[in-house]
Amino acid sequence: MPYNHYILVSGDSESSLNRRNELISFFEKEIAGQNLTDDVQVVSTIDTSACGMEGPxxxxxxxxxxxxxxxxEKVxxxxxxxxxxxxxxxxxxTEADKQFRIVxxxxxVIDPERIEDYILRDGYSALEKVIFDMTPEQVIDEIRKSGLRGRGGAGFPTGLKWSFTKEASSDQKYVVCNADEGDPGAYMDRSTLExxxxxxxxxxxxxxxxxxxxxxxxYIRAEYPLAIKRLELAIKQATELGLLGDNILGSGFSFNIEIRYGAGAFVCGEETALLASLEGERGTPKPRPPFPAVKGLWGKPTVVNNxxxxxxxxxxxxKGSSWFSSIGSEKSKGxxxxxxxxxxxxxxxxEVPMGTPLRDIIFSISGGIRDNKKFKAxxxxxxxGGVIPEQFLDTPIDYDNLTAIGSMMGSGGMIVMDEDDCMVDVNKFYLQFSVDESCGKCAPCRIxxxxLLTYLEKISGGQGELEDIEKxxxxxxAMQKASLCALGQTTSNPIQSALKYFYNEYEDHIxxxxxxxxxxxxxxxxxxxxxxxxxxxxxxxxCPVSAISGDRDSGFLIDQSKCIKCGLCREKCKFEAINKG
Amino acid sequence: MKEHIDQTIKLSPEILNHVREWKDKPGNLIMILHKVQEEYGYVPREAALKLTELLDIPLAKVYGVLTFYHLFKLKKPGKYPIQVCMGTACYLKGGEDIIRELENLLGIGVNQISEDGLFSIEAVRCIGCCGLAPVMTIGGEVFGKVKREQLAEILARFKE
Amino acid sequence: MTTAIVKAKINGLAVEVPAGTTILDAATKAHVKIPTLCKHPDLEASAGCGICIVRVNGSNKLLRACCTEIEQGMEITTHDSEIVEVRRTVLELILANHPNDCLQCGRNNNCELQRLAADFGIREVPFPHFLPAFGMIRDYSTGTIILDAEKCIKCGRCVDVCQNIQNVWALNFVGRGVKIRIAPAGDIVLGESPCVKCGQCSAHCPTGAITEYDNTRDVWEALYDPDKYCIVQIAPAVRVAVGEAFGFEPGTNLTKKLYSVLRRIGFKTVFDTNFSADLTIMEEATEFVQRFAHGKGALPLITSCCPAWVDFMEKYETDMIDNFSTCKSPQQMMGAMTKTYYAEQQGLPPEKIFMVSIMPCTAKKFEIQRSRDMSSSGVQDTDVVLTTRELSRMIKQSGIDFVNLPDDSPDHIMGDYTGAGTIFAATGGVMEAAIRTAYYFVTGENLADVNIEAVRGLQGVKEGEVDIRGTTVKVAVAHGLANVEYVLDKVRKAKEDGKEPPYHFIEVMACPGGCVGGGGQPYGVTDEIRLKRAEGIYQDDADHEIRCSHDNPMIQKIYADYLGKPGSEKSHHLLHTKYVSRPLYTK
Amino acid sequence: MKLNRSEFIKYRENIKVKQPEETVILVGLGSCGIAAGAGKTFEAFQDEISSKNLSGITVKQTGCMGLCETEPTVEVRVPGMPDIIYGKVTPEIARKIIEKHVIRKILVNNLIQDKPSSDIMKKGEIDNAV
Known part of the structure; x- marks a missing residue:
C-alpha cells in the first residue's frame, strides 16, 4: 500500500547534509509520535537537487x-x-512552476518513437485544425497575434516572416527547419528533436x-544521429497515417519533408548560409536583402525557422494566440x-516564461554555483552574445533586455562562470570558436x-599593452558594421561586454x-x-620537465624559466604548500 | 562530355545505391559525401573523382565543399578516432587539459594519427552532452565527466 | 516591358535609375565614387570585401552598395565619419593579411589594392601583420600563369571567372575562415588541374595573386645574344590594347608604332600575325569547303585558333575531335613558316632563329609546346610568347619613347595583311574572315558586302546564316567557354536524333570578346573596353583596301613559291595538327 | 494506412480511451542519457520485470527530461502514488526502484529529483475558437 504523504527533504549542498539528516530523524520521530509511520514516508532527495535555499x-x-x-516548531x-x-x-x-513547458x-513524457504517444497528447490536431478549419490568413494572423518571435537568436516575429513568404508569388515555396544547432553549450534543439x-x-x-x-x-547537424533517426522514423510514421506526404488527411494538401545533414559548419546556422548548404554548396552567407522569405532555397520563397x-x-x-501571448513579457511572448x-x-x-529573472534560472532552478564558489558572470x-555580471541578475530575460545589457538571447545557451573563470580566457575561447567557424568570405570577419584573437593571445600571454584595447x-x-552576416557582426560582442563589465580583469592582465x-x-x-x-x-x-631543484635538506625551488605550468606539483602536494598565482 | 577517371577504386554497392537514390535530388552532394565518409572514415581522392563522374560535377566543386565542412576528412583517421568536446561547458570544465593529456599519452597532436594507426585526436564542437562535461568519445563510445587521470586506463582498453 | 524608374537620393542629390540598379551603379551615375575592391563589372557581386558599405535612411546598419538594389525613396549616404572610418579599418585589416611587398610584385603600379591604399592615404598598418599559415608556395606549374595565394584577398573573381564565365573549374575556394585559399581541387597544382591557361583569372585578379609568367628576360637575353637571330610577330589584338599602358584610349590602333618599337628594341625581322591569320583562313576555308561542299570530313567544322579552347576541347569535349579544324593557329603557322620558308630564303639555320610572338593571351605560352606538331620545322617553331602586358613592360624597360615614335612597316614577306587577318582579334572575326574566303572558293567571286554583322558584337552566342549562291551556311560563334556548351549540345542533340547538324561552322574563342579581351591584355577590362578594342580592329579592317585573305598578294606568293596550294601535303606538314583526348586531372 | 479526417479523429479518440491505469517507467533515452548509460538502465528494468514475472508495468523510452546533471533519469508513475523522477539510475538502482517503489510502494532514498515543471497539457483546456 502506498503512503498517503511523502516528505522529500532537500538541501542545497553537502555541508548541509548533516542538518538534512537531523531534519529527517526529527521528522521521523514526530511522525512516530503521531502514529503516522504507515501514513508518511520521509525521503531524502538526490544530493545535487536543490532550489538555492539556504539550509534544508x-x-x-x-x-x-x-x-x-x-x-x-514548524516540523x-x-x-x-x-x-x-x-x-x-x-x-x-511550488518552485517547479518557475518552469513552464511549452516547447x-x-x-x-512521451515515447518519441511512437506516434500514438504524440497523438494522445493532441498531436497533429493543430495541423488538422489548420487544414480543415482555418484559412492561411487566419493561421498567419494567429501566429502574428501570439507574438511568437524566432527562437534562433535574432527574434524576428514569426508571423511576419510567414506573411512575407505567403505574399511572395512563386510556383514553388519551401519550409526549412534550421536544426543546425551549433552554439557551443546549447543543446535545446537536439533534446526537442530527440x-x-x-x-x-x-x-x-x-x-x-x-x-x-x-x-x-x-537541416540538421550530422553530429545528432539519434535525433536524425527519430526524425526519420517520425516522418515514416506520420506519412503512413496520412499526416504527412501527399493528400494529408484526404484534404488535398500535400507536404513532404526531407532531412538534410550539415557537416560541421556553425555559420550554416545563418539562414542564407544554411540555404547554400542545403543546395549542396559551400555554406557561405549571401547579402540580405533579398531575404530568404522572398528569395531563398533555389531562389524560391522560403520560410526558415528553428x-x-x-x-x-x-x-x-x-491553445490560441491570446493564451500564448498571456505568457512572457511585454515584447517577448511565450x-x-x-x-x-x-x-x-x-x-x-x-524552460521558463520570457521575463523570468536570470537569478531564478541560475540560483533557483539550476541550484546556484557548484562547490560554493562565487558567481562571476x-x-x-x-x-x-556577451557576459552578464552579477548586477544584472535580476534582469527579466527577454530579447530586448538582453540586448540592452550587451548580450543577446541567442539560441539559448547559458554558460555560468565562477571566480575560477578568467574573462580574457573566456573571450579567447569564444574568439577561437568564431575564427574557426568564420566562412572566410568577407574580409572584416576573416581577418x-x-x-582580435591575436590581441587576446598577446594579453593572456602577458605581452598586452593598453593601446591593444583601443585597437x-x-x-x-569594423566587424560589426562591415561583416556580411551575423557571425562576423557579433564576433566581438563577448569582448565588448567583457571590456564593459570586467575591464579590471583586462587591466590586471595588461x-x-x-x-x-x-x-x-x-x-x-x-x-x-x-x-x-x-x-x-x-x-x-x-615534475615532468625537471623544473624543481633542491633536496630534502635545503628544500625545493621551482625554476620559473623551465616550468610549463602543468600544475602537477600542486596537484600532488599533500600539504598545499604550492601556491598558484 | 567525357571524363578521364583513374579506375583505381571501386565504390561499394551501398555507396552506388545511395548515389543512385540521391542523384536526381537537388543539393545532393553533402548527403553523398557523408555516405562515402561513413564507409571509408574519410573521403579518398579516388572516391571523390569517381563521384564527379557519377554526378557529372567538377572535382573542384567536390573539394570546395569537402574542405569547407570540418566534418569531412581528407585523411584516414585512426581506427579509434578520439573526439574531445570543446563546447563551452567542456572547455570551462577542462576539455583543453584532456586534449593536452591525450597528446602527451599518445605522442601526437590534434588531427594526427598515432604511429600504430589506432588513435587520432580531434577537437570537436559541442556534442550536446554538456551535463556530462568534459566529454570525449572514442570510436563512438561516449565518456563523460572525464578526469585526466583516467585517460591512460581508458586508452589501454582500446589497445587490447 | 518597361522598367520602372526608381527615385532616390544619394548624399542629398536626387537620382533616377531603372529598378534593379545597385546603389553602387546609381552612385556612379550620380558622379559619386564609392570605393570597391572585390567587385568587378564583369561579375556578380561577391559582397566579400566590405569596402563599399553605405548608410541607407540613416540606419545604424551599413549595407553593401555593390549588391543592394536601390529602392524608391531611399536616402543614401556614401561618406560620413563612421563609414569612412570603418572602410579604412577594413582596408587596414586586408593589408594586415597581405604581403605588402609591392615593389617586387607583378602588379606594382597597377594593383587595385595598392590604389585603394594610396587613395586612403594609409601610411602604416596598425594591426599585427600575418600571412596565411598554410605554407603556400607560388604555383608556377602551368608555365603560363603564376598563382601566389599569399597575395590573394579572397575576392573570388578568379573563381567566378574560371567556373561561371569559362566553365573550366580549375579553381575553387578551398578551406574556410582564415585558412581559405584559392586552389585547384585538393592538394594539387594548377598544372595538374583542368586549367586551360586562358588567363582570365589573371585578367580579373585585383592584386598580384595571379599573374602571367614573365618571359621578358628570356627575350632580352636572346636579343643580346649575337648568335641568335630574333624575329617577332604581333597578334591582331595586341595593337588595339597595348596603348592603354601608355595613356592611349582603348582601341587606338598602334600597329605601325609597334613595328617601329620592335625594330628599335632589336628584332631583326618584324612579322605580323595578321599575315599568318590570312594563311590560316586559306587553309581553314579550304578545309571547310572540303567538308561542306564535298562531304569530306565531319560537320560542323569548329575553329581551332584559340589554344585555351583547344585545351578545353581535348579535356572536356573530346567527342568533337573529328569536328575540329586541323589548322594550327596563326601564331604556330607563323612560327613554322619562319623557321622553314623564311629561313631557307634568308639562308638562316632554323636553330639560330629565335621566334618571339606578342600575344594578348597567356595560353599561347602553353601552345608553343602543346605537341610535337609545334616543332614542325625540326626545332620548336615559336620560342617565346610575350603577352601584351609583358610587351608594354619591355617597351618601358627599353627607354624608347614609344608614344612619339614615327611609324614603320613590317617585313613584307610575312608582314602584309588584309582586313580579314586583323579581325581575328574580335569574337566572330575568324568566322567572318573564313566566310569571305569560303564564298570565294565556292563561287569564284568575292562577297558584295564583306561585312558580316551577324557574327560581330558581345552577345555570348551568335548565330547566323550566309547564303552562298543558294546554299545556306549556318554558323555559330561562341566566346567565353561557358557559352560553348549551348552550341555543342545543339550539335550533339541533332546527331543523336539523326538530324542535320544545326550549324556548319562554329567559331569558339575562350575569352569573352575574343582575343581583344584576352587573358594577357592590359588590366581592367570591361565590356566597354572590349567593344572599344573591337571597334579599333573593325576600323583597321575597313581601312584596308584588301579585305579577303585570298586576295593578299603575299599569301598568293607564298603558295606559289613554297606551299603549292591550300591543303597540300606541305601545308599539312607545316600548318596542320592533330588532337588527342587528355585527362582532366593528372593527379 | 492513410487516414482521412474522420478516421483520424476516431483514431485519436480510440487512443485516448485505451489508456490503461498501470505502472509506467519512463527512461530518458536522449543522447545525454544514453551517453550516461541509460540504455543499460532500460534493459535492467525490463530484465527485472520479466525475471520477477511482474505484470501491469510498462517500461518506456522517452526523450531528455532536461536534468542532464543526474543522467540517467527515470520517471516512475505508479497509480495512487505521485509521479517521481529519479536521477543517476544505474542498473543496480533500477532493480532497487522495482523492488521498493514499484512493488513495495516506498520511495527510494537519496535519488529523487525535483520534477522540473507541471504539465501544460493537463492545465489548460484546448481552445478551439479562432
Whole structure:
C-alpha cells in the first residue's frame, strides 16, 4: 500500500547534509509520535537537487507544497496539523512552476518513437485544425497575434516572416527547419528533436499550409544521429497515417519533408548560409536583402525557422494566440528553453516564461554555483552574445533586455562562470570558436577575428599593452558594421561586454601581468610556500620537465624559466604548500 | 562530355545505391559525401573523382565543399578516432587539459594519427552532452565527466 | 516591358535609375565614387570585401552598395565619419593579411589594392601583420600563369571567372575562415588541374595573386645574344590594347608604332600575325569547303585558333575531335613558316632563329609546346610568347619613347595583311574572315558586302546564316567557354536524333570578346573596353583596301613559291595538327 | 494506412480511451542519457520485470527530461502514488526502484529529483475558437 504523504527533504549542498539528516530523524520521530509511520514516508532527495535555499527544505507530495526555513516548531505543526489532521500547511508556492513547458511539453513524457504517444497528447490536431478549419490568413494572423518571435537568436516575429513568404508569388515555396544547432553549450534543439520529433514535423506542415509550400527540409547537424533517426522514423510514421506526404488527411494538401545533414559548419546556422548548404554548396552567407522569405532555397520563397520556434506552433494553434501571448513579457511572448551549463550545480535544460529573472534560472532552478564558489558572470547568446555580471541578475530575460545589457538571447545557451573563470580566457575561447567557424568570405570577419584573437593571445600571454584595447575596439566596430552576416557582426560582442563589465580583469592582465582566476598559463607562477613545505620531494619527482631543484635538506625551488605550468606539483602536494598565482 | 577517371577504386554497392537514390535530388552532394565518409572514415581522392563522374560535377566543386565542412576528412583517421568536446561547458570544465593529456599519452597532436594507426585526436564542437562535461568519445563510445587521470586506463582498453 | 524608374537620393542629390540598379551603379551615375575592391563589372557581386558599405535612411546598419538594389525613396549616404572610418579599418585589416611587398610584385603600379591604399592615404598598418599559415608556395606549374595565394584577398573573381564565365573549374575556394585559399581541387597544382591557361583569372585578379609568367628576360637575353637571330610577330589584338599602358584610349590602333618599337628594341625581322591569320583562313576555308561542299570530313567544322579552347576541347569535349579544324593557329603557322620558308630564303639555320610572338593571351605560352606538331620545322617553331602586358613592360624597360615614335612597316614577306587577318582579334572575326574566303572558293567571286554583322558584337552566342549562291551556311560563334556548351549540345542533340547538324561552322574563342579581351591584355577590362578594342580592329579592317585573305598578294606568293596550294601535303606538314583526348586531372 | 479526417479523429479518440491505469517507467533515452548509460538502465528494468514475472508495468523510452546533471533519469508513475523522477539510475538502482517503489510502494532514498515543471497539457483546456 502506498503512503498517503511523502516528505522529500532537500538541501542545497553537502555541508548541509548533516542538518538534512537531523531534519529527517526529527521528522521521523514526530511522525512516530503521531502514529503516522504507515501514513508518511520521509525521503531524502538526490544530493545535487536543490532550489538555492539556504539550509534544508521539504516538499510534501502529493500536495506539491514547498516549505523552507524549517524550525522544530514548524516540523511539529506540519506533522500534527497537516499530516495528522489534514489542515493545509503554510507552504510557499511550488518552485517547479518557475518552469513552464511549452516547447518541451512532451520531452520526457512521451515515447518519441511512437506516434500514438504524440497523438494522445493532441498531436497533429493543430495541423488538422489548420487544414480543415482555418484559412492561411487566419493561421498567419494567429501566429502574428501570439507574438511568437524566432527562437534562433535574432527574434524576428514569426508571423511576419510567414506573411512575407505567403505574399511572395512563386510556383514553388519551401519550409526549412534550421536544426543546425551549433552554439557551443546549447543543446535545446537536439533534446526537442530527440524527445518530440513530431511536434516539429507538424509545425512545418502547418507552415507549409499557411504559406503555400509543399516541401520541407530539415537541416540538421550530422553530429545528432539519434535525433536524425527519430526524425526519420517520425516522418515514416506520420506519412503512413496520412499526416504527412501527399493528400494529408484526404484534404488535398500535400507536404513532404526531407532531412538534410550539415557537416560541421556553425555559420550554416545563418539562414542564407544554411540555404547554400542545403543546395549542396559551400555554406557561405549571401547579402540580405533579398531575404530568404522572398528569395531563398533555389531562389524560391522560403520560410526558415528553428526547431524551438516550430515546436511552439502546434500549441499556439491549439491553445490560441491570446493564451500564448498571456505568457512572457511585454515584447517577448511565450517561453524560452535554456541549456544551463558551466559552473552551476544542476546543468540541464530549463524552460521558463520570457521575463523570468536570470537569478531564478541560475540560483533557483539550476541550484546556484557548484562547490560554493562565487558567481562571476553568465554568458548568453554563445559566441555572439556577451557576459552578464552579477548586477544584472535580476534582469527579466527577454530579447530586448538582453540586448540592452550587451548580450543577446541567442539560441539559448547559458554558460555560468565562477571566480575560477578568467574573462580574457573566456573571450579567447569564444574568439577561437568564431575564427574557426568564420566562412572566410568577407574580409572584416576573416581577418578581423584573427586579429582580435591575436590581441587576446598577446594579453593572456602577458605581452598586452593598453593601446591593444583601443585597437580591439576599432576592429570590433569594423566587424560589426562591415561583416556580411551575423557571425562576423557579433564576433566581438563577448569582448565588448567583457571590456564593459570586467575591464579590471583586462587591466590586471595588461598592467599588472596577473590572472586572478589562474587560467592564463603564461601569467601563472607556481611557488613553494616554505612555511608549509615539509620537504618531502614529491613535487620534484612528479615534475615532468625537471623544473624543481633542491633536496630534502635545503628544500625545493621551482625554476620559473623551465616550468610549463602543468600544475602537477600542486596537484600532488599533500600539504598545499604550492601556491598558484 | 567525357571524363578521364583513374579506375583505381571501386565504390561499394551501398555507396552506388545511395548515389543512385540521391542523384536526381537537388543539393545532393553533402548527403553523398557523408555516405562515402561513413564507409571509408574519410573521403579518398579516388572516391571523390569517381563521384564527379557519377554526378557529372567538377572535382573542384567536390573539394570546395569537402574542405569547407570540418566534418569531412581528407585523411584516414585512426581506427579509434578520439573526439574531445570543446563546447563551452567542456572547455570551462577542462576539455583543453584532456586534449593536452591525450597528446602527451599518445605522442601526437590534434588531427594526427598515432604511429600504430589506432588513435587520432580531434577537437570537436559541442556534442550536446554538456551535463556530462568534459566529454570525449572514442570510436563512438561516449565518456563523460572525464578526469585526466583516467585517460591512460581508458586508452589501454582500446589497445587490447 | 518597361522598367520602372526608381527615385532616390544619394548624399542629398536626387537620382533616377531603372529598378534593379545597385546603389553602387546609381552612385556612379550620380558622379559619386564609392570605393570597391572585390567587385568587378564583369561579375556578380561577391559582397566579400566590405569596402563599399553605405548608410541607407540613416540606419545604424551599413549595407553593401555593390549588391543592394536601390529602392524608391531611399536616402543614401556614401561618406560620413563612421563609414569612412570603418572602410579604412577594413582596408587596414586586408593589408594586415597581405604581403605588402609591392615593389617586387607583378602588379606594382597597377594593383587595385595598392590604389585603394594610396587613395586612403594609409601610411602604416596598425594591426599585427600575418600571412596565411598554410605554407603556400607560388604555383608556377602551368608555365603560363603564376598563382601566389599569399597575395590573394579572397575576392573570388578568379573563381567566378574560371567556373561561371569559362566553365573550366580549375579553381575553387578551398578551406574556410582564415585558412581559405584559392586552389585547384585538393592538394594539387594548377598544372595538374583542368586549367586551360586562358588567363582570365589573371585578367580579373585585383592584386598580384595571379599573374602571367614573365618571359621578358628570356627575350632580352636572346636579343643580346649575337648568335641568335630574333624575329617577332604581333597578334591582331595586341595593337588595339597595348596603348592603354601608355595613356592611349582603348582601341587606338598602334600597329605601325609597334613595328617601329620592335625594330628599335632589336628584332631583326618584324612579322605580323595578321599575315599568318590570312594563311590560316586559306587553309581553314579550304578545309571547310572540303567538308561542306564535298562531304569530306565531319560537320560542323569548329575553329581551332584559340589554344585555351583547344585545351578545353581535348579535356572536356573530346567527342568533337573529328569536328575540329586541323589548322594550327596563326601564331604556330607563323612560327613554322619562319623557321622553314623564311629561313631557307634568308639562308638562316632554323636553330639560330629565335621566334618571339606578342600575344594578348597567356595560353599561347602553353601552345608553343602543346605537341610535337609545334616543332614542325625540326626545332620548336615559336620560342617565346610575350603577352601584351609583358610587351608594354619591355617597351618601358627599353627607354624608347614609344608614344612619339614615327611609324614603320613590317617585313613584307610575312608582314602584309588584309582586313580579314586583323579581325581575328574580335569574337566572330575568324568566322567572318573564313566566310569571305569560303564564298570565294565556292563561287569564284568575292562577297558584295564583306561585312558580316551577324557574327560581330558581345552577345555570348551568335548565330547566323550566309547564303552562298543558294546554299545556306549556318554558323555559330561562341566566346567565353561557358557559352560553348549551348552550341555543342545543339550539335550533339541533332546527331543523336539523326538530324542535320544545326550549324556548319562554329567559331569558339575562350575569352569573352575574343582575343581583344584576352587573358594577357592590359588590366581592367570591361565590356566597354572590349567593344572599344573591337571597334579599333573593325576600323583597321575597313581601312584596308584588301579585305579577303585570298586576295593578299603575299599569301598568293607564298603558295606559289613554297606551299603549292591550300591543303597540300606541305601545308599539312607545316600548318596542320592533330588532337588527342587528355585527362582532366593528372593527379 | 492513410487516414482521412474522420478516421483520424476516431483514431485519436480510440487512443485516448485505451489508456490503461498501470505502472509506467519512463527512461530518458536522449543522447545525454544514453551517453550516461541509460540504455543499460532500460534493459535492467525490463530484465527485472520479466525475471520477477511482474505484470501491469510498462517500461518506456522517452526523450531528455532536461536534468542532464543526474543522467540517467527515470520517471516512475505508479497509480495512487505521485509521479517521481529519479536521477543517476544505474542498473543496480533500477532493480532497487522495482523492488521498493514499484512493488513495495516506498520511495527510494537519496535519488529523487525535483520534477522540473507541471504539465501544460493537463492545465489548460484546448481552445478551439479562432
Amino acid at each position: 527544505f521539504i516538499k510534501i507530495l502529493p500536495e506539491n507544497i514547498y516549505i523552507h526555513n524549517l524550525t522544530p 511539529r505543526s506540519i506533522v500534527q496539523e497537516h499530516l495528522a489532521k489534514g489542515i493545509p500547511p503554510e507552504g510557499t508556492g 518541451l511539453r512532451n520531452c520526457g 524527445g518530440d520529433p513530431h511536434s516539429v514535423l507538424e509545425a512545418m506542415a502547418i507552415a507549409g499550409c499557411a504559406v503555400g509550400a509543399d516541401t520541407g527540409y530539415i 526547431v524551438e520556434t516550430f515546436a511552439n506552433i502546434p500549441v499556439v494553434i491549439l 517561453t524560452k528553453v535554456f541549456a544551463v551549463t558551466g559552473k552551476v550545480k544542476n546543468s540541464g535544460l530549463v 553568465v554568458q548568453t547568446g554563445g559566441p555572439s 578581423g577575428g584573427r586579429e 580591439m575596439k576599432r576592429i570590433g566596430k 598592467v599588472h601581468k596577473k590572472c586572478t582566476a589562474g587560467k592564463c598559463v603564461s601569467l601563472l607562477k607556481f611557488i613553494i610556500i616554505t612555511d608549509k613545505c615539509v620537504k618531502c620531494g614529491v613535487c620534484k619527482r612528479v
